[in-house]
Amino acid sequence: MMKFKLLLWMLTKLLQRAVNNNPKCAAYVKDKNVTFQIQTASGEGRYFEVKNGKIKSHTGRSKSPSFTFTFKNxxxxxxxxxxxxxxxxxxxxxxxxxxxxxxxxxxxxWFQSLVDFIQPQPKSSSTV
Structure with missing residues (x-):
């Protein structure tokens, strides 16, 4: 469970870094207002808020997420x-x-497209 919780915390940091360092990502979240959560069937997890061009996450559950990912464990x-x-x-x-x-x-x-901003980009091969 600890790896899962750490991964969700890291997801927040990676998304925040993408917003701060990538103008396209910043534009993508600029006018979005959404709360979603990622959790286990037992309710452990985090909820994420995208609002005013910022991404934040919190432990626990949101009262009214737009969507929820619930993993078996x-x-x-x-x-x-x-x-x-x-x-x-x-x-x-x-x-x-x-x-x-x-x-x-x-x-x-929308979230799946947001996550694309934190995916490693393939290195372009250059010819000399």
């Missing part, structure tokens, strides 16, 4: 969120119900 959440083949792992978790998504799917898709 912390280990599963850590595995899915840190997977190198993230899309396939994410879809498999949905299919097997190791991950259940509830809420506004338009905001879920």
């Amino acid at each position: 912390g280990s599963t959440g850590f595995t899915v969120l840190s997977a190198k083949d993230s899309v396939n792992t994410f879809l498999t978790a949905l299919r097997t119900q190791d991950l259940v998504i509830t809420g506004n799917f338009v905001d879920v898709m």
Whole structure:
């Protein structure tokens, strides 16, 4: 469970860094106002607030998140969120119900695009 909690905390820091260092990311969140949470089936996790161009997270649960990712347990959440083949792992978790998504799917898709800002960019090969 500790790895899962640490990963969620790190997600906040990575998103904040992307907003601060990438003008495209800053523009992407500028006018967005959304609260979402990522948790386990037992309720452990964090909720995230995107408001006024800033991203914050808090322990516990939000009273009214726009959407919620609920993982079967912390280990599963850590595995899915840190997977190198993230899309396939994410879809498999949905299919097997190791991950259940509830809420506004338009905001879920918005979040998926936000996460793209923290993905490592492929190095361009240069010819000499």
